[in-house]
Structures are given as structure tokens and as C-alpha cells.
Amino acid sequence: MLKTRLPRWPTAAGLAAWLLLSPTLAHAAPRPKVEDLYQQNCASCHGTNFEGGLGTSLSKGYWLHGSSDEDLTRAINQGFPDLGMPPWESSLAPDQVRSLVVFLREHEQSEAAKTAAVPAPKRDRSVVTKYQAYKLETLTSGLHTPWGLAFLPDGRMLVTEKAGPLRVVSADGKQISEPVKDTPPVMDHGQGGLMAVGVHPDYANNGWIYLGLADGWRDEKNEVKTITAIVRGRIKDGAWTDQEWIYRPGKPFYTGAGVHFGTRFVFDKGYVYFVVGERGGGLQAQDLKRPNGKIFRLFDDGKVPPDNPFVGQPGVEEGIWSYGHRNPQGLTQDTRDGSIWETEHGPRGGDEFNHIRKGLNYGWPVITYGMDYDGRPMPNSEGTAREGMEQPVKYWTPSIAACGLTFYNGDRFPRWKHDFFAGSLKAGELHRLRVADGKLTEEEVVLSGVGRIRSVENGPDGNLYLVFNGPDIIARLVPAGPVEPVPAGTP
Ligand code: HEC
Missing domain, CATH: 2.120.10.30 (TolB, C-terminal domain)
Known part of the structure; x- marks a missing residue:
């Protein structure tokens, strides 16, 4: 029964290894698209639309066996033989397993987007984020x-x-x-x-x-x-x-x-x-x-x-x-x-x-x-x-189609000082990234839903400036209400 679900190619670990070691030959071999990989190998248990069946729904918004990319990779490679999921390590090449992880993540994000509560600034409304509240002021159209x-x-x-x-x-x-x-x-x-x-x-x-x-x-x-x-x-x-x-x-x-x-x-x-x-x-x-x-x-x-x-x-x-x-x-x-x-x-x-x-x-x-x-x-x-x-x-x-990046060193948002702000075209999101000792310690989406973000810059007035495409505007984030002093001992 399991056999019929195994992919038609490659059928053996040796073939997978051979394909990896000989990239030129790999191009000659059929390389199924990730959508087909999923439908051929996974849909029978997880559903053609991720809704589940023999296997769990992959749309439930949480992961039972760990949520990192490493956890998903391990789940696919090693399966859960006791629970009824076969391991795929020997029949799918590592890059195919990775493409399935990307695919599951894309689906996860499109599901999450349906209920996302990421700030979408409205005129004159303040947006409260983890450390700072801001208003978005459009300067130029x-x-x-x-x-x-x-x-x-x-x-x-x-x-x-x-x-x-x-x-x-x-x-x-x-x-x-x-x-x-x-x-x-x-x-x-x-x-x-x-x-x-x-x-x-x-x-x-x-x-x-x-x-x-x-x-x-x-x-x-x-x-x-x-x-x-x-x-x-x-x-x-x-x-x-x-x-x-x-x-x-x-x-x-x-x-x-x-x-x-x-x-x-x-x-x-x-x-x-x-x-x-x-x-x-x-x-x-x-x-x-x-x-x-x-x-x-x-x-x-x-x-x-x-x-x-x-x-x-x-x-x-x-x-x-x-x-x-x-x-x-x-x-x-x-x-x-x-x-x-x-x-x-x-x-x-x-x-x-x-x-x-x-x-x-x-x-x-x-x-x-x-x-x-x-x-x-x-x-x-x-x-x-x-x-x-x-x-x-x-x-x-x-x-996210990352576009525009600035190291914020203005004074108007004291609790954002020395964070990085990364814009994105596709997702239209502004990500706040905090780095300590070369490692990312925190990430927060502080803005979304306005348009594609092309550029992010420090303004001479200490505010954070954004260039959007669609709508084509220049706007700035300004503090909403009094700027709170940084409590002692906070990062
Ligand atoms: C024979 C049925 C079957 C097939 C085929 C199958 N799975 Fe599974 N899968 C399961 C079961 C059963 C579980 C464990 C559910 C549980 O923990 O109760 C599972 C769990 C998972 C999990 C972990 C889910 C979580 O919530 O942590 C992932 C990820 C996953 N499968 C991906 C895949 C992918 C990708 C494929 C195709 C390459 C695949 N599965 C093929 C049955 C299957």
C-alpha cells in the first residue's frame, strides 16, 4: 500500500545521492515541481488542499512536532512510522525536502494572512507596537x-x-x-x-x-x-x-x-x-x-x-x-x-x-x-x-521580497534606537530586527497593508521615512503621543 504512494522518481536512495553528486545529469532527469511532489507523495494523507485525512491537516495554524524549518525537515525525512507517516529521506533528495518545507511555509503564511493582526495604519490613527506607538504621515504623492x-x-x-x-x-x-x-x-x-x-x-x-x-x-x-x-x-x-x-x-x-x-x-x-x-x-x-x-x-x-x-x-x-x-x-x-x-x-x-x-x-x-x-x-x-x-x-x-534597509539611529523612537528596519515589496511589511553580538534576537512586523515598501531611511528629524510603491508615496513614521522614556534595564 505504501509503495503506491512513493514517488515514481527517484525510487532509491542511491539514485537520490547520484543525482546530488552529478548536478549536470540531474538536469537531464525529470525534476517534479513542488506542487506535484506534494500531490504525488503527501496529498493522499494530508489532503489535496492540506485539509488532512489519514495524516493531520497542514492548515491548522500550529505544528504538533515543532515549528522550525529544522523540525519540518526532520518530520519529512524521518516521518512518524508509529503514527503512520513513512520516512522520505531515502526517496526524496534533500533539495526536494527543502522545497516541500518552503511550500508548507508558503501555505502556512497565506493561511495566517487571512487572520493576521499586523498593524495597517489608518489616517491619524496610532499603531501600537511592542515598544513604540507611531502614526504614519503621508508627505508626498x-x-x-x-x-x-x-x-x-x-x-x-x-x-x-x-x-x-x-x-x-x-x-x-x-x-x-x-x-x-x-x-x-x-x-x-x-x-x-x-x-x-x-x-x-x-x-x-x-x-x-x-x-x-x-x-x-x-x-x-x-x-x-x-x-x-x-x-x-x-x-x-x-x-x-x-x-x-x-x-x-x-x-x-x-x-x-x-x-x-x-x-x-x-x-x-x-x-x-x-x-x-x-x-x-x-x-x-x-x-x-x-x-x-x-x-x-x-x-x-x-x-x-x-x-x-x-x-x-x-x-x-x-x-x-x-x-x-x-x-x-x-x-x-x-x-x-x-x-x-x-x-x-x-x-x-x-x-x-x-x-x-x-x-x-x-x-x-x-x-x-x-x-x-x-x-x-x-x-x-x-x-x-x-x-x-x-x-x-x-x-x-x-x-517577503526584502527591499530597503536602515539602521535606525534617530532620537524620536528611543526604544527602537539601533534596531534595523527592513522593508518588503511583496509582503508590504516593515520588519524591525534587533541584533546583539551578530545574532538576531528579535523580529517584529511593525507595519503592513499600505503598499510595497521600496526604501527605508533615517530622516534628519529623527523619524523613520518610507518610500512606497502602489500607492506611490513618501511617508514617515512619527511617534504617537508623548515618547515614553526608556525604563532602566530594558534592551
Ligand atoms: C501515509 C500517510 C502520510 C503520508 C503519505 C505523509 N504523511 Fe505526513 N504525517 C502523517 C501522519 C499520520 C502524521 C503525524 C500526525 C500526528 O502527529 O498525529 C504526519 C505528520 C506530518 C508532519 C508534522 C505535522 C505537525 O503538525 O507537526 C509534517 C510536516 C508532514 N507530515 C509532512 C508530510 C509531507 C511533506 C509529506 C509528503 C512528502 C507527508 N507528510 C506524507 C501521515 C502521512
Whole structure:
């Protein structure tokens, strides 16, 4: 009886092992999608819609045998022979078991969303979270897909729109300038366009503004070729002047792919950090001779610092600071110790929050907690961990589409001071992340239900600023009511 429920492929542990050891051959073999894996192997007991049968409902909102990913993995691998669930370890490959875990988590989340009590701020209503109450104030509407946000010393905002315009917005959000004239052309293509904007820390003296954009062209066949590039310039009389390229990759690296551009800036002690997304290049993220899938560190004028980790190695992109990234769209600095932190989009499952350190490999696509969008294991992935590759400080399964990250160091929310705030596009959530000794100690969703969160920034007024897409607004979280003093002894 059990036999009929076993998958038609692979039927033996040896086959599973063989498939794992020979990734090229694995591609030739049929790779069932996770939905089919579930229907073929699990639905007979757990129900076609997770409603249960011989086995328990997988929709009940709690887990009998432990709720972590490890617990679910163990449940599937080892089964509960005494209770009537066979072990799957010998008939499903580890990456298939992981894809089932992602799948169960996706279902769990969509069920939870039906009854979620996550704050959805309403006009003039305060939202009470664990440590702070806030109101969401909308400052600006009337922008089209606003992307990056940076503050000038006088409180005005520089805002990029994905299609290309750079605009100056008054501190109260009410006045939106005409597009700054003569900004560099951008390719508004797929996920790319005009993205990050940064203001040099010494702007008051040097006036430098940095832009991260999809640079490229349309070729004879009318095909678009792009890559993420970084430029700086000054704004004088409403026009972009004094332009200098900070980083513009070589022509061979421009690609027709429309995905995974990055990018963000962190400025620190004369350096600028930025992202070049992996551009759908998969294993290219592991290749130090290519810019894609990397976080860069350059001097603020674009020169390569001589102590960068790969300087002097033949053919490498010497600006690389860390590698093995997919699509980082959150980059920030813990201003207490200068450490660099990042969020990046995973595939289906496996978004990451990483502590970025010099020269390290963050593993994409060789290790990942996600699976491919079609429900098959990621090609070129060999699991979730490997010697010499960094583990995320936190991963999200299912994916939240992590976008925008800031280390909050304002004074308006004392009990949030020095927490990280990560936005998300898909889930539209703002996650508060508390880190101690390099480990995540607390996570709380403090906002959801407004729109896709594109950017999260510290405001010069000590409030927390958000850029939303759909609705296209800039808004800020301001304390609701008097700010309570921090009781002694609280974290
Ligand atoms: C032959 C029936 C049967 C099949 C097939 C089966 N299960 Fe189960 N499953 C069970 C039973 C029975 C339990 C234990 C329920 C209990 O604790 O009372 C269980 C428990 C579980 C649990 C733990 C649930 C919890 O609340 O902690 C998970 C997860 C799970 N199964 C996943 C799967 C997956 C994924 C598949 C397909 C690969 C699968 N099962 C196939 C019968 C089955």
C-alpha cells in the first residue's frame, strides 16, 4: 500500500545521492515541481488542499512536532512510522525536502494572512507596537514609482523615479521639483532604471550626489543591454553638472536580462559601498572576474582602495568587497561599530539578512534556503550550507521580497534606537530586527497593508521615512503621543 504512494522518481536512495553528486545529469532527469511532489507523495494523507485525512491537516495554524524549518525537515525525512507517516529521506533528495518545507511555509503564511493582526495604519490613527506607538504621515504623492530617497543637509529630499527623473522634494513633502535637467540617461528596463540616490557625507563642502542606475543601450536588433553603474555629479540651478563615473563595468558585462540590478549606497570614511545585482547570472555571482552578484567598496572618487580583498589577483574586479549575492536591495551601516548589513531577495523562499564582511562569499546560488519559482530545486544549488560560504543572520521563507534597509539611529523612537528596519515589496511589511553580538534576537512586523515598501531611511528629524510603491508615496513614521522614556534595564 505504501509503495503506491512513493514517488515514481527517484525510487532509491542511491539514485537520490547520484543525482546530488552529478548536478549536470540531474538536469537531464525529470525534476517534479513542488506542487506535484506534494500531490504525488503527501496529498493522499494530508489532503489535496492540506485539509488532512489519514495524516493531520497542514492548515491548522500550529505544528504538533515543532515549528522550525529544522523540525519540518526532520518530520519529512524521518516521518512518524508509529503514527503512520513513512520516512522520505531515502526517496526524496534533500533539495526536494527543502522545497516541500518552503511550500508548507508558503501555505502556512497565506493561511495566517487571512487572520493576521499586523498593524495597517489608518489616517491619524496610532499603531501600537511592542515598544513604540507611531502614526504614519503621508508627505508626498504624485510621484511615479519613486525608488531611492536621500536627504540634503537642509532637510530637502532627493528622490529618484524608476523611469529616470531625479527630483528635489521640500522637507514637508509638499513641493516636488521638475526633473533635474541633464541627469545621465537610464534604461528603464525590467527591474532596472534610476534606482539609488546618495548624498556625500561632506556634501556641504563638496556638493556630490551619487546615483545608481541601469546603464546601457539598445543594439541593432533592438535588444536592450544593461548593467548597474554608479555616477556622481552636482546639482546647480536645477541641472546635473560635473558628472564623473564612479563605476561603469566593461561592455562585455552588459546583459539583456531584465532582473536583479540592486542597488544602494553606504558612505563611510571616504569609501562608498554599493551593489551590482546578479542579473540572473546564477553562478556568475561566484566569479570574481565579473561584477554581477557583488557588493563593491571604492574610494568615493571611484578609485580602488589598495586594501580591498581581491586587489592584485589577475583579471578580478578589484572593487569587489563581498560576493555570492543574488539581488541585494537593502544596504546599511551599524553606525556604532561601522559594520555593513544587507538584505537581498532570494528566489522562491530564502530572502536573506546578512552581515557583510570583507572578502567573504555569501553563497548564491550554490547555497540557498529557497527554491526556483517553478517549484523545482534551484539549478546549481547544492543545499543550504557549505564550508567557506556565509550563513545569513536571518532568512525569510516564504520570501517577503526584502527591499530597503536602515539602521535606525534617530532620537524620536528611543526604544527602537539601533534596531534595523527592513522593508518588503511583496509582503508590504516593515520588519524591525534587533541584533546583539551578530545574532538576531528579535523580529517584529511593525507595519503592513499600505503598499510595497521600496526604501527605508533615517530622516534628519529623527523619524523613520518610507518610500512606497502602489500607492506611490513618501511617508514617515512619527511617534504617537508623548515618547515614553526608556525604563532602566530594558534592551
Ligand atoms: C501515509 C500517510 C502520510 C503520508 C503519505 C505523509 N504523511 Fe505526513 N504525517 C502523517 C501522519 C499520520 C502524521 C503525524 C500526525 C500526528 O502527529 O498525529 C504526519 C505528520 C506530518 C508532519 C508534522 C505535522 C505537525 O503538525 O507537526 C509534517 C510536516 C508532514 N507530515 C509532512 C508530510 C509531507 C511533506 C509529506 C509528503 C512528502 C507527508 N507528510 C506524507 C501521515 C502521512
